[in-house]
Amino acid sequence: xxxxYTEELLRENQENFIVxxxxxxxxxxxHPLEHALLxxxxxxxxxxxxxxxxxxxxxxxxLSDIVNKMMGLTGFDYRLLEGLTVADVMEVNxxxxxxxxxxxxILHLLVDGSFLxxxxxxxxxxxxxxxxxxxxxVNHLVHELERRYTIEPKSVPLKNK
Amino acid sequence: xxxxYTEELLRENQENFIVxxxxxxxxxxxHPLEHALLxxxxxxxxxxxxxxxxxxxxxxxxLSDIVNKMMGLTGFDYRLLEGLTVADVMEVNxxxxxxxxxxxxILHLLVDGSFLxxxxxxxxxxxxxxxxxxxxxVNHLVHELERRYTIEPKSVPLKNK
Numbered sequence: 554x555x556x557x558y559t560e561e562l563l564r565e566n567q568e569n570f571i572v573x574x575x576x577x578x579x580x581x582x583x584h585p586l587e588h589a590l591l592x593x594x595x596x597x598x599x600x601x602x603x604x605x606x607x608x609x610x611x612x613x614x615x616l617s618d619i620v621n622k623m624m625g626l627t628g629f630d631y632r633l634l635e636g637l638t639v640a641d642v643m644e645v646n647x648x649x650x651x652x653x654x655x656x657x658x659i660l661h662l663l664v665d666g667s668f669l670x671x672x673x674x675x676x677x678x679x680x681x682x683x684x685x686x687x688x689x690x691v692n693h694l695v696h697e698l699e700r701r702y703t704i705e706p707k708s709v710p711l712k713n714k
Numbered sequence: 715x716x717x718x719y720t721e722e723l724l725r726e727n728q729e730n731f732i733v734x735x736x737x738x739x740x741x742x743x744x745h746p747l748e749h750a751l752l753x754x755x756x757x758x759x760x761x762x763x764x765x766x767x768x769x770x771x772x773x774x775x776x777l778s779d780i781v782n783k784m785m786g787l788t789g790f791d792y793r794l795l796e797g798l799t800v801a802d803v804m805e806v807n808x809x810x811x812x813x814x815x816x817x818x819x820i821l822h823l824l825v826d827g828s829f830l831x832x833x834x835x836x837x838x839x840x841x842x843x844x845x846x847x848x849x850x851x852v853n854h855l856v857h858e859l860e861r862r863y864t865i866e867p868k869s870v871p872l873k874n875k
Binding site for chain 1: 715716717718719720721724748751752754755756758760777778781782784785789790791792821822824825826828845846848849850852853855856857859860861862863864865866867868869
């Protein structure tokens with residue numbers, strides 16, 4: 554469990570935790586892989602979310618998923634992407650969080666993924682929580698903690714004041 | 715400044731902070747881009763360090779750096795990589811840290827990069843510090859802090875005990 558004061562400090566940057574959907578590059582599952590390659594090579598992110606036509610999250614796709622599909626017996630061949638769509642290579646069953654998710658769960662899930670997709674109860678994509686934003690909050694936490702609070706080890710008896 | 719108790723807790727996972735050089739995929743600056751593409755599509759990391767023949771760090775290279783070089787006027791063409799080496803597309807002047815670097819600097823630099831190369835005084839590559847490992851320490855910190863310590867706001871008078 555995260556303590557009260559620790560959580561309070563972490564949450565002071567909370568409004569910036571979520572990068573809203575309109576600011577996140579996404580792909581449709583039905584997009585041709587040639588298009589996906591173009592988008593992914595331009596956005597500067599290793600992976601981006603994949604949506605259906607109702608804006609529901611259906612997976613993630615990364616540049617390496619597509620480059621691997623281009624690998625033929627005699628080297629890389631762009632033509633191997635012909636006829637394939639995002640749905641053919643995307644990663645499915647990705648961890649997601651709800652908008653009001655526990656900070657504890659978010660911090661644990663971000664150990665294994667560079668970002669976490671945020672969805673609503675109907676799996677509609679709302680945005681992402683990135684390690685970058687969470688690390689900004691961590692910087693805030695570790696700098697403010699002992700400036701604002703007095704900390705005493707619990708096992709050591711309190712000195713006379 | 716990071717307070718004493720906060721830093722102590724963060725450093726309890728310190729031996730795992732650095733992924734040592736022998737466990738990090740790297741490329742030589744003189745490697746052909748075709749080879750770099752193959753390595754990068756396999757390692758599962760968006761970017762990896764580039765070394766010279768003396769194991770000095772000279773840059774970073776990512777899959778998107780290479781894919782962008784394959785983009786011709788009429789689509790992607792693998793043959794556009796012919797004759798090019800890692801040195802032609804790698805990112806140079808990347809932030810690095812020394813082995814004994816301040817935790818404060820490390821936490822700040824990781825806001826803008828998913829990992830930090832660690833070098834010695836002669837710029838010999840020693841390994842990387844990843845957001846993943848640092849986030850493990852952050853999880854440890856936020857869970858242990860109020861379990862081990864009593865925290866009191868400094869502006870509020872201490873209650874009678």
